[in-house]
Amino acid sequence: MKLRYSALYIAMSLVLTPGMVLATDQDASSPNPSAQNPAPAERKVKQLSAVSVTATKRETPLQKTPVAVTAISPDTLEKERVTTVQDLTRLVPGLQGTTEGDHGVVTLTLRGIGNDSAKTEYADPEVATFVDGVYAPRAEAASGLLLDMDGVEVLRGPQGTLWGRNSTTGAISFQTAKPDLNAGFSGNALVEAGNFNQMGARAAINLPISSTFAMRVAVVHEQHDGYVDYQNPASELPTVAQQQATYLATGADPAKFQPINAAQYIHSADKYNAQDQSAARVSALWQPSDSFKWDLSYEYFLDRGTPSLSLMQTPRAGQDFWSALIDTAPYLDRTSRTLRSRMDWNINESMELSYIAGYNRYSGKSDFDQDVGVSVPTSFTTGAQYQDDRTNYSNYESYSQELDLKSTGQQTLDWIVGLYYAYEDNNIRFDIPIMNGTQNGSVSWQGSFIQPKETVESKAIFGQTTWHVSDHWRLTAGARWSQDDKENRGGINWGWDYDPTVPQVPIAPSTIPGPATGFAVSTHNDGKYSKGEPTWLARVDTDISEHGLLYASISTGYKSGGIQDGGTLFKPETLTNYEIGTKFAFLDGHMTWNSAVYYADFKDFQLSAPITYPNGNRGLGFSNVQGSTEVLGFESELAYSQQDDRGNLIFSAIPKKKLGTLTYAGSNDYQGLPPCAPQSGIASCMDVTGNDLPHAPDVSLTAIYEHDFHLGNGGRLTPRISAQYQSSQWLSYFNLGPGDQQGAYTRGDISLRYTEPSDRWWVSAYVQNVSDGRVRTSAGRFQLPNQSFEYVSQYLAPRTYGLQLGVWF
Structure with a gap:
């Protein structure tokens, strides 16, 4: 494992500098907690009802905002060790997340709805991510390890009217910590170490340059060794005599026999x-x-780690669970560069103009063992398959601009109008060599997917207004018109032509696909997509006494269609969401209870998967589910914060999550599906009509509690426990049985923190996944030579533990 010494050195240098205050449970009204460093006796209990959010693109109290939104403070992010978008899932009702191994992308599901289309070049998820108001097409690099955050807001339900692109079922808004003109020279730092050679460091400094100009610098580095060990091929491969006997039984030429080259299996490398x-x-x-x-x-942002490997749900006899027989070394190289800008101009006391712009260039390469060592070869050309999923290059360039004009101050009508424009220019080459037996065997199939230019242009105009009918009643209406134009220029999928005169060797990154190298055109992917769509919102909310809010809304969501392999188009998906919610504050604002019940009706819901065509070639196929895909759910959040006690209960129930009509659903991740009807256009499929949606447990509950014990020296000892329960859930829309399911589970984390009396440093010990549970986040199925099936899954991390040291100045 490589170490980024420069980032670590900077952060450790800051650790040795005295001082720093983290925004934990200090008085929310304090303009600069880090400058005051109150003694423990002077600390004020945080009023949860004073928390503000920007869900409506204006700052409003969370308890007076008629939107289902979870607000996560920097203190919670740090205590729960939330460093990636996927880590947010245990803190938000109905949010699920996984990573896709071959591309290493993050896939999010909210309220039972999500898709893996985010691993295509167009990257159109149903849950949109924004950083400082700028849309981030790729969630895995959206927030740079959640570096120096001011907070995270997760908005549930359609957010397209105000937030725009691909926020069909919700949006995640990250707010980074900004420079502060009044905070003086101040900052914070943290270092940690744990098992699997885990090391981490992060730091931030506020630099006031003048009375009108300030800067802030933040750095982070996180690393740990891989969890998956390499199996010894000597203990799995048959003897040379057994290999030869198997080979000759196929009727092959004895003169061409060769022993399996064990050196082609990975014995030691980055895991x-x-x-x-x-x-x-x-x-x-x-x-x-x-x-x-x-x-x-x-x-x-730099990512030089390794992809996540799928593991056999039932390992071979004598092998550890966290191990695999690997013949493709892991490789991942991703870089993201992002520029964000926001200008706010108060035109007068009642009007503000904002200009928000962003630019991102994201590039990546990767190598992934797609066969994951499920089958052991019986000879160099029989008994197994070698499959390498390799991204030779992928480049995504995007920029966006938004102009907002809104009312400010107390008015009878609160309003906002805006214009939005975004553009993407993407390209990728993705190779898949699939060989019989080992990489020295014959070609089963191999292809190269080369998309030199895929563009996305999105334009929108929107507006929303809230009418304060009386002191206690409000009516809100909003609308947005979105226009999406997509184009694929020169995209070609190349497939193996089975020319006996061409040497059968795995395609290399330097191979130029064509007849001379054994490839023929599988599909030309040129095409254009253009469509506009309105979305709208209607809502009423009213105060229930002084400390309660009731709201009801009808809103629509929209995700554009596009161009799939072969140049054919797929339709946009639309959603109508009906929702009733309540928000209450108790105990002088130290307890809040927010709940919502919703019903979502999807039309033309999009599903995508890698598929095989009847001629044996492969591609990425999109299907629109006919009729209504329906989701009915309930979610509730209870938060409590007193002087020494803090707790949360986060609950979600999704009793109904049914697909509409989809007769021909296929996926190469699930081998052995029945042959498909000729009119389907794919080789194998099954009818998934009415099946349950994946990643949507009937019940999910997270409980968090911590308590401060005051020591004789004035310091504090704070134990914290966090536990999550989820009922069983399907891992694909095929609903194929136990192998395609994560059973009900409980997963817990614990920590113990000591904070010294002057609040200038703290030290914490933590254990995550205390029971070392094996929690599946995805599934796939391989068909073995004996026609049986072996299921594989990606898993959340095993038990991890470590120590943290934090300081502030």
């Missing part, structure tokens, strides 16, 4: 499921007057 990531952000604030300010930031 799968390893982390080696770094990020840095430089932010600037210029505020020449009370009426104008400009926030500008540049963020750089």
Whole structure:
């Protein structure tokens, strides 16, 4: 595992500098907690009812915002060790997440709805991610290891009216910590170490340059060894005599026999499921007057870890669970560069103009063992398959601009209008060599997917207004018109032509596909897609006494269609969501209870998967589910914060999550599906009509509790426990049985923190996944030579533990 010494050195240097305050449970009204460093006796209990959010693109109290939104503070992010988008799932009702091994992308599901289309070049998920108001097409690099966050808001339900692209079922809004003109020279730092050679460091410094200009610099590095060990091929491979007997039984030429080359299996290298990531952000604030300010930031993110490998759910006899017989070494190289800008101008006391712009360039390469060592070859050309999923290159360039004009202050009508424009230019080459037996065997099939230019252009105009009918009643209406144009220029899928005169060797990155190298055109992917779609919102909310809120809304969501392999088009999906919610505050604002019940009706819901065509070639296919895909759910969040006690209960129930009509559903991740009807256009499939949606447990519950014990020296000892229960859930829309399912489970984390009396440093010990449970986040199926099936899955991390040291100044 490589170490990013520069980032670690900077962060450790800051650790040795005295001082720093984290925003934990100090008085929310304090303008600069880090400058005050209150003694424990002077600490004030945080009023949860004072938490503000920007879900409606204006700052409002969480308890007075008629939207289902979870607000996660920097303190919670740090205590729960949330460093990736996927880590948010245990803190948000109905949010599930997984990573896709071959591309290493993050796939999110919210309220039972999600898809893996995010691993295509177009990256159109149903859950949109935004950083400082800028849309991030790729969630895995959206927030740079959640570096130096000011908070995270997860908005549930359609958010397309205000938030726009691909927020069909929700949006995640990350707010980074901004420079502070009044905080002085201040900062924070943290270092940690744990099992699997885990090491981490992060730090941030606020730099006031003048009375009108300030900067902030933040860095982070996280690394750990991989969880998946390499199996010894000598203990699994048959003897040479056995190999030869098997080979000759096929009637093959004896003169061409060769023993399996054990050296082609990986014995030692960086392991799968390893982390080696770094990020840095430089932010600037210029505020020449009370009426104008400009926030500008540049963020750089590096990922040099390894992909996550799928493991056999039932390992071979004598093999450890966290191990695999691997013949493709893991490789991952991703870089993201992001520029974000926001200008706010108070035109007068009742009107504000904002200009939000962003630019991102994201590139990546990877290598992944797609056969995951399920089958052991019986000879160099029989008994197994060698499959290498390799991204030779992928480049994604995007930029966006948004202009908002909104009312400010207390008015009878609160309103906002805006214009939005975004553009993407993407390209990728993805190779799949599949060989019989080993990589020295004959070609089973292999292909190269080369998309030199795929563009996305999105334009929108939107507006929303809230009418304060009385002191206690409000009516809100909003609408948005979105226009999406997509184009694939020169895209070609190449497939193996089975020319006996061409040597049968795995395709290499340097191979130029064509007749001379054994390839023929499988599909030309040129095509254009253009469509506009309206989305709208209607909502009523009212105060229930002084400390309660009731709201009801009808809203629509929209995700554009596009171009699939072969140049054919698939339809957009639309959603109508009906929702009733309540928000209550108790105990003088120290307890809140927010709940919502919703019913979502999807039309033309999009499913995508890698498929095989009747001629044996492969591609990525999209299907629109006919009729209504229906989801009915309930979610509730209870939060409590008193002087020494803090707790949360996060509950979600999804009793109904039924697919509409889809007769021909296929996926190469699930081998052995029945042959498909000729009119389907794919080789194998099954009818999934009415099946349950995946990643949607009937019940999910997270409980978090911590208590401060005051020691004689004035310090505090704080134990914290976090536990999550989920009922069983399907891992695909095939609903194929126990192998395609994660059973009900409980997973717990514990920590113990000591904070010294002056609140200038703390030390914490933690254990995550205390029971070392094996929690599946995805599944797939391989068909073995004896026609039986072996299921594989990706899993959440095993038990991890470590120590953290934090300081503030």
